[in-house]
Amino acid sequence: MRRGMQMAEITIKDIAKECGVGVSTVSRAINNHPDINPETKKMILEVIDRTGFIPNNSARNLKRTDAKCIAVLVKGITNPFFSSMIQIIEEETQRNKYALVLRHVEAQEDEIDVALELEKEKRLRGIVFLGGKFEHSEEKIRKLKVPFIFSTIGVNVPEQMNKMEFSNIAVDDRMESQKLTEYLLGLGHRKIALITERSERPIGRLRMEGFRRAYAEHGLDVPDELICYVQEDIDHYSMENGYLTAKKLLESGKEVTAIYAVADALAIGACRAVLEAGKRIPQDISVAGYDGIEMGEYYNPKLTTIKQPVEEMAKKTIRLLLDVIGERREHQQIIFPAELVVRDSTGPCPK
């Protein structure tokens, strides 16, 4: 998969040549050796970053019998978006000679508690949080000793948190959601149902804020009666939940010309409910999702969505985490651009 994107193996010699320095200088930059000009170090690390070069630590690794590991804590593991993330994170972790420990966080569990438990694992070097909430108490989060990164769970880092204590990789969920809603409004839709979650998680809230902003920008009132919350007792971002929530909406008899579900899995479930109600997509009801999972390209009709750059985000998650672990970089907050992909599931508002 994605073999076309893999590059020929880059060696430390290539990096040295490219930078016009000796191999030992590159080595000092990589190993955070104090005996190097900061400007040179910065330049070398930038080249390394650009080329995707992975320092070969095999000599060091040979001395160990047990691998170092990175833990990935996933809240909402049935969301197909996370399947792609995990797959790429796993490949990238492996390429860097780390073992990956996968841990599913139950809806009622607190992911920081789970992380603190995992920290007892001596070879744990870093943690990736996928899904879950963001508002943890500073006191609690300070207990985590290994570097950690929140990935694709929303960008609103709370004010009270020191941003330098962890990294965060995300798209601008509010802005992207607003973009999708504006596209639907531009098609003439006014009765747009929003399928989202009621919980404290930022993803659903930010996407709802974007939805509301688009209406406000157009000087329109949000149809509050069309805001539908998924069931709390099953996985929030699942096809099943999208199906059940849309079915309830359609059975209520409320007028609706478009459905925007804040995850593609929900949108695919919603499509099934629309089709079962004897309606056509998009002639009777348009349906749009969010995430850009592969399934959306193969669904019938093909799904309109906000496509997150999942491969780049997953790779950056691991590379940044490893850089922080290796003390080659400070923690960072990185926002990736997402793309509005218009396919066949959305069309003009019916007259």
Add this chain to the structure above:
Amino acid sequence: MRRGMQMAEITIKDIAKECGVGVSTVSRAINNHPDINPETKKMILEVIDRTGFIPNNSARNLKRTDAKCIAVLVKGITNPFFSSMIQIIEEETQRNKYALVLRHVEAQEDEIDVALELEKEKRLRGIVFLGGKFEHSEEKIRKLKVPFIFSTIGVNVPEQMNKMEFSNIAVDDRMESQKLTEYLLGLGHRKIALITERSERPIGRLRMEGFRRAYAEHGLDVPDELICYVQEDIDHYSMENGYLTAKKLLESGKEVTAIYAVADALAIGACRAVLEAGKRIPQDISVAGYDGIEMGEYYNPKLTTIKQPVEEMAKKTIRLLLDVIGERREHQQIIFPAELVVRDSTGPCPK
């Protein structure tokens, strides 16, 4: 997810009561203590198996700072069928207080070599192989010291392998595939295209054998020109590969009234190719898959398939492995029944 199926916590007292023995006897059965009547032990273990009781080892676990772990080696991680398997295996492993190490095996890697490498990990207690081939040399397989289990990768345990050295969980792929093909033949289809893989993996081969047997049982010749192999250079069991393979078939101009793809992901990709060719499903071309992934229920049209009992198989995989690790059970070869699920993507052969 599946909360309805979780049961209230069962204690060792409940087991003792159910068996009409004392708690210490149950404890002896669980801990493989020699001082117990074999008949009693068998009966207790059967009750434990039926109730899903998990021995509470928390006292023992508190003494450890590092968790024991089970490794899952996956070949073909993009196959959505494995996503479900991994998810349930992860939940079950966690419930049993083991950590799960996930390792993606590249197409060109040998999974036994990967396993031997992972064995250097001192706390590794067992290995699950998902996907991949079965025909490994006995010499090589004997090098693996921890218990291991092949799960859902085909039932034909080679003669030369001592069946007692490992466990195997599968459905009878040949028979189930024959059942699906017979259903299509029964609808009047004769020009059935088979989308499968050319590799040495048993899954594709067994499912092809079932396809051939069905034709033979009907006294018909297999339309060899309609046997289509997926591309070797991208993931074998992916939507993309199903799409590309079906597209090539349809562009060849060969007459075809049904497509049977040996994985649901392939079948969904094939559906997209059929629809793009301007054909209707199932009025012009029927499409059937194999696996029973959730997506098939939400696809439009809903996908006819062979549904493997993924939840039961995944749970049994971990429970059996843990029993072997705990020396409470010998290795076993277990065949689960699968189900032909007829949905909307298949219909009578067009006249």
